Amino acid sequence: MNHFREQFPIFNTISDPFVYFDNASTTQTPITVIDAMSRYYTHDRSNVHRALYPLSLNISDRFEHARSKVQQFIGARCPQEIVFTKGTTESINLVAASLSENYFQENDEIIVSLLEHHSNIVPWQVIAKRNKLNLRYLTVSETGDLSMEELEKLISPRTKLVAVTHVSNSLGSVNPIHEIIQMVKKRNCLVLIDAAQSIAHIPIQVKELNCDFLVFSGHKMYGPTGIGVLYGKEEILREMHPYQTGGNQIRSVDVQQTIFADLPSRFEAGTPNIAGVLGLEAAVNFITSYDPAEIIQYEYELTNMLESRLSEIPFVNIIGKPKHRSSILSFTVENCHPTDVALLLGEKGICLRSGYHCNEPLMNVLSSEGIIRVSLAPYNNADEIRYFCEKLIWARNLLHRNKNDIPSKSKI
Numbered sequence: 001m002n003h004f005r006e007q008f009p010i011f012n013t014i015s016d017p018f019v020y021f022d023n024a025s026t027t028q029t030p031i032t033v034i035d036a037m038s039r040y041y042t043h044d045r046s047n048v049h050r051a052l053y054p055l056s057l058n059i060s061d062r063f064e065h066a067r068s069k070v071q072q073f074i075g076a077r078c079p080q081e082i083v084f085t086k087g088t089t090e091s092i093n094l095v096a097a098s099l100s101e102n103y104f105q106e107n108d109e110i111i112v113s114l115l116e117h118h119s120n121i122v123p124w125q126v127i128a129k130r131n132k133l134n135l136r137y138l139t140v141s142e143t144g145d146l147s148m149e150e151l152e153k154l155i156s157p158r159t160k161l162v163a164v165t166h167v168s169n170s171l172g173s174v175n176p177i178h179e180i181i182q183m184v185k186k187r188n189c190l191v192l193i194d195a196a197q198s199i200a201h202i203p204i205q206v207k208e209l210n211c212d213f214l215v216f217s218g219h220k221m222y223g224p225t226g227i228g229v230l231y232g233k234e235e236i237l238r239e240m241h242p243y244q245t246g247g248n249q250i251r252s253v254d255v256q257q258t259i260f261a262d263l264p265s266r267f268e269a270g271t272p273n274i275a276g277v278l279g280l281e282a283a284v285n286f287i288t289s290y291d292p293a294e295i296i297q298y299e300y301e302l303t304n305m306l307e308s309r310l311s312e313i314p315f316v317n318i319i320g321k322p323k324h325r326s327s328i329l330s331f332t333v334e335n336c337h338p339t340d341v342a343l344l345l346g347e348k349g350i351c352l353r354s355g356y357h358c359n360e361p362l363m364n365v366l367s368s369e370g371i372i373r374v375s376l377a378p379y380n381n382a383d384e385i386r387y388f389c390e391k392l393i394w395a396r397n398l399l400h401r402n403k404n405d406i407p408s409k410s411k412i
């Protein structure tokens with residue numbers, strides 16, 4: 001994977017040691033993505049879908065070309081099924097707000113899992129309160145897995161939508177979304193898949209999956225920040241109300257009323273993130289230039305190495321052991337607060353996250369005061385894992401020594 005790593009200028013601009021293990025939060029940017037965005041600002045800057053001069057016509061074509069590229073990448077039926085948003089969070093808010101207009105009736109149920117990121121909980125909580133709906137939770141086992149039997153029991157005649165993540169952002173569990181979607185569709189409910197943590201790591205084909213919605217962010221797949229995607233089945237998007245309204249999404253407006261534009265413009269009010277869309281297309285080109293099987297195998301081996309190295313350290317407790325793990329692994333360090341460990345590792349050039357990871361309901365179940373998360377990408381390597389384990393032991397010893405130095409109350 002040396003070739004993969006070489007595409008990322010940041011590894012040459014930040015002085016060593018620089019170990020980037022925070023890929024679940026945001027990935028680094030390859031040169032082709034940086035170039036695509038910079039080319040727009042230096043050569044092609046103009047607005048899309050409005051003017052008739054060549055610069056603008058050209059960039060409008062390129063913008064729509066990017067949409068088709070994303071469509072092919074996830075195997076959607078047509079470009080109309082691809083709505084550009086700010087990211088996963090906005091995509092879920094769009095679906096929740098829009099469905100709350102005319103899809104749900106009082107006492108209907110929405111099911112989410114306890115593995116969800118706050119982005120896939122809070123929007124549903126808000127509309128559940130407003131529309132008098134019930135939000136129900138699928139629990140998580142100690143290993144970090146969801147139970148299909150429990151889901152089957154949880155779905156009732158009142159269930160209207162099930163929203164689950166493909167990959168847990170804190171435990172790394174890869175959920176069986178094929179089975180989940182099949183089960184939900186049999187019961188005639190809508191199903192939304194949060195692919196924020198899988199889109200860069202696992203090939204996804206929405207037509208085969210048969211999900212109704214799939215959402216993801218550009219910045220977790222080597223693309224720019226502030227751009228993301230809502231995939232929705234065309235026939236469902238057609239029935240949905242616009243989430244935001246304004247310019248660029250209307251067919252006609254008179255002083256009393258508006259006729260909205262066709263898909264996907266009706267969900268893209270205002271000037272879009274043009275550089276972001278072009279950068280996202282470059283990110284798709286970047287990902288698809290590698291063999292997905294090779295990426296999966298490499299990440300699998302690296303994560304296995306991380307897991308076995310960590311399990312050899314006596315004071316480390318790995319959280320969860322899901323049936324299928326992506327390249328995310330979380331742990332705690334006995335007698336040390338996660339924040340202290342992360343701060344010390346940061347001083348040694350190791351970038352990772354500690355805390356609740358926008359998963360408070362899950363953390364409450366784990367009764368944890370927070371966890372430390374390592375999330376890997378193909379530009380990481382075995383040397384970095386060895387360095388990290390060495391510095392983790394150093395940090396623990398330092399914290400422990402300091403703790404023992406402080407006289408306990410009984411000694412004062």
Ligand code: PMP
Nearest residue numbers: 087088089117119169196197217
């Ligand atoms: N869902 C999951 C599973 C995530 O990991 C994240 C980001 N950590 C989000 C949703 C939210 O993504 P964004 O902040 O890009 O909207």
